Amino acid sequence: MKKKFDYGPYLYILPAAIIVIVFRLIPIILSFIVSFYDWTITGPGKFIGFENYIMMFHDGEFWQSMLNTFYLVIFVVPVSLVLSLVFANFLNGIEKLKSLFRSIYFIPTVTSMVAISIVWKIIFNQQTGLANYFLTKLGFDPMGWLAESRGILDIILSSLGVNFQGFIQSFSSGIGMNYNTLYLLLGGPSLALFCIIIVTIWKGLGYNTIIYLAGLQNIPKVYYEAADLDGAGKIRQFFKITWQLISPTTFYVLMMTTIVTFQVFSQIYLMTGPPVGGPLGTTKVIVYFLFDKGFGESNNLSYASAIALVLFAIILTLTLFQKKLEKKVHY
């Protein structure tokens, strides 16, 4: 006798499956299709093949936003990683007030990026902000912060009396490269973007610290006891035991922070826009760029989709890279 087909399990999955298919799978497929058309808010246009992608690779704005995103990632990820590991180690070593400190570090993680961005925007306000208030109290000149488009390397070198812009000027004409491009590449992130970097690190620090703390608590105490017996110092213990055994957590923190930083949007939108992504576009990151193309004046949903897919490709590559590498670092 043949057993009757049990459709029960499918009914249990159905509600979730409908949502996942309709609002995740279909949009992703749709995104590929849309990126080959010239689709605006009014509706579908005609098929234009790879034109959106070709346009993107010739779009200076796209490359600038990629560079800005790259600056953001390259500054946020290592600093956040080191700071959170240091904090987690200190937290792990104390008993009293441990949970108080943990909570203080964690509050930014649960508060909304919108409110936080508004507060930091006012902190960096040139006239009524806390940043310039401290600077003037300490006897320094006030700075432009979010309105400052000069690169941080330029600012540092200029304050030391080096003519950085003049150097770029002669260097660019020497190698026949556009002055602005060379300045953006060598000047580093603008001070405005640097403010965004600070806020992004500040916001994510608590989460990474908590993850590290959980990782540290998983390391058996016997290793440290054995090292103590052998007479190994604390710093040596950190590099020989902690750093080695914490590597899977480091890996997770590294990947998550990178992926999340690639998607930064709210702080850019609220602190340096709209309408423009900061002074001279120096805080325009990739997600803000695609938002602006899709829902800004040009309303080019197809172009925005193409940009989104490039972002997806980057994140997917990172994820797959992680999966491959993770097996190697796991102890």
Added chain:
Amino acid sequence: MKKSISYIILSVCGLFMVIPFIWMLTTSVKSQLEVNKGNVGFLPIEQHTSYEENGIIYRVTPVKVEGDSTYIHVFDKDMKRIRSYLKVASSEITEKKEIKLHFENYKEAFTKVPFKRYFINTLFVSISVVFGVLVTGSLAAYAFATMRFKGRDFIFYLFISMMMVPQPVYLIPSYVLLNHLGWIDTYNALIIPWIANIFTIFLLRQQFKTIPDELFDAARIDGCGRLRTLWTLVLPLSKSVIVTSAIFGFIGSWNSFMWPLVMTDSPSIRVLQVGLSYFSQEASAQTSLLMAASTFSILPLVILFIFAQKQIIASFASSGLKG
């Protein structure tokens, strides 16, 4: 000795973490006049110049000093100028510092923007999302964890792979789709796409798998159907994971910004984060009002955090230990 170094470093950095919040609170109760004068420190101290005449103390601003006398503008209680360029002896003017809290900033922020409406909208959306996530999540996780059926693993891995797709990637096509459905600028757009959360399904499945088979066998022998087993056996055993999922869902939904910014437009269904964002553009010069509005918008989550901090931190910590 080593401990004290830890405490010093943790305190200094902890200060850096809380200073923005403290400054937000103190600025929110300052008068805009003081802020614009450059009084941007932490304490809401106000400095007043006053002048007494016939037993009444008037607020004044000095305009010009000439020898021993000063020209002043005199203001009444409502800060309306009642006399200009009054010449008085400098010794008659007194400077006074006082701490004054302007709680009316909160009231003013509320009258300028319908934050109450935004608050209710956000609460409605967040609670609906959490409810939906728990219902769809526990049903699906139950099937994935305890039932055998064709295509189970394929469907599960399909779900998991969808989890890796970042929101900005499906934002544009979702707009196209929701527009087609006629859901743009409705609650549907804010709720329906979010009532299934793959991470929740994953967490619940891991939890359900830890329940011993014997318990399921016992339930079956007692004549319990699938749905009743889920309700009376599985869910009560999974309380902590359910609370974790609810916390994640609520915080995520409450703080979500990009999605509601794109999908809604009219103030009647606007959520708090979007309302706050518009307010920050309209009132960019009114820093105290902005701080009052920001304080108000993060208050619910901070209160939730204070009461459930152990649970919340443990939830976030567990998110890093998956796999």
